Amino acid sequence: MTALLSVRNLDVSFTTYGRRTQVLRDVSIDVPEGAQIALVGESGSGKTVLMKTVMGILPQPPAKVEGGAILFDDRDLLTMPERDRLRLRGTAMSMVFQDPMSSLNPVFTIYDQLGTILKHADRRLGRQRGRRERWARVLEVLEQVRMREPERVARSFPMQLSGGMRQRILIAMALLSEPRLLIADEPGTALDVTTQAQILNLLRDLVTRQNLALLMITHNLGVVRETSTYTYVMNQGRIVEQAPTAEIFAAPREAYTRELIAAVPRLTGRAT
């Protein structure tokens, strides 16, 4: 049986000012339903480009998909009609972006933006919900992502929120759209560790109870160790190592993986 998302031998390049650079080389990853998969790796190694290719939002040109396949539910996203693909995006598959402001519209309130997503999700799932219920549901999700003053936040514009609050709005958007596949690009970087742990618990619940397929990109190896079951390590556009997470930490095979683990700052302070 194939995983819900299966990326097969993907090659992607960028051409800028006539110079062509290969950004992804022969990348293959699997994200099954009910599993929490981690992708770690060098800054600039191609993690975000990979996710954008999966979501179908890579600007082409300058980017070009040179080869490979991206199977979602056994259908190749790269060859399916654009209309079908559009229907999946933001609904059956949803993404939390690394840069929150890129997914928030500065001139609409948080409620306007979340309410719209909820309307779309309701329509897709054939549900009816009035204005009042919509407002209540949005507040409920804001509470789930541990917002202190959900009402105030709902009436705010993105610029009136802190970095971590914006990041949680993106997670709220993903929750409201009820996707089957969620790709989260550094979802916890702007959150204090307590809030981060609470949100990771929330996501884990969705994985175990609702069979969500979760792919998480993160530089935080502690988060990887404590939340994911399987890990891919990326360096210079390639997957250089992959294994069950416990194995990666117990016995990293690649020099690059060992370098990463050695570079993690320790809560116990510097070894002297």
Place this chain on the structure above:
Amino acid sequence: MTAPVLEVRNLVKTFAVKGAFGRGRGIVRAVDDVSFSIGAGEVFGLAGESGSGKSTIARMVMGLSQPDSGDILIDGQSILGRGTSLAHRQQVQMVFQNPGASLNPRRTVGQSIRVPLDAHNFAGDRRARVGELLEMAQLPAHFADRFPHELSGGQKQRVAIARALAVEPRLLVLDEPTSALDVSVQSHVIELLEDLVAQLGLTYLFISHDLSLMRNFAQRVGILYLGKIVETGPVAPVFTAPQHDYTRLLLASVPVISAEEEALRPTIPMIDGDIPTAEQLLALRELSQTKEFKT
């Protein structure tokens, strides 16, 4: 004794927002009577809850917004009212929390790094300096011609660091400066920042959610909660024997990669199998006087 490089006294900042049910006006007390000071060559860390006022403090230190009350002194001189002057900007530089939004999308990387050099009439060869700064940030020289949208998250963050270092400020405000970097590049950036303390006597206000990094990089920390500093002191005692429940809750939640670190984390009672909020924790403490809650 010489004056601290940065001294913040009883800082208060509120924002007016829409009130309940969209009617009237409400108030957010983003920063509520915060005081701390940082000596020359020192790294002072600020950590705390998301939304507790860290970036708001940073913006006021930068002179980008004015406090409701309180004072901010640099080398013993109040900066209020002259916050955005050129002289102040050369003394104080900042790496913003969101590198994507802090770089001008229409400027190439090289142009962005050059702005402070031109503004402060940098005396040496400016082109060469841009190259040097890119190298310090571990970016290839040809990145000077790229635009921000052609960079990865961590690459943008490194451009922001290079730009902040361009004119060798006295005080550098770092708001989550390495959150988009892999730990290997992060450790190079931190080493670079440490070298600059040794070479130029730079001073840092370092804001981060990464407590393990803070333990290694800062000498003293302040823990913010709901706009107030609830605990402050040298890193070692704060991390090994936290006095405030919120600090303890934070430390209990740090994701770690080894058993030794797990042993250092305080134990916190779970509520319905979930991590409690700070309020729940404080309420529990009122109720019970069990050992792990004693301060």
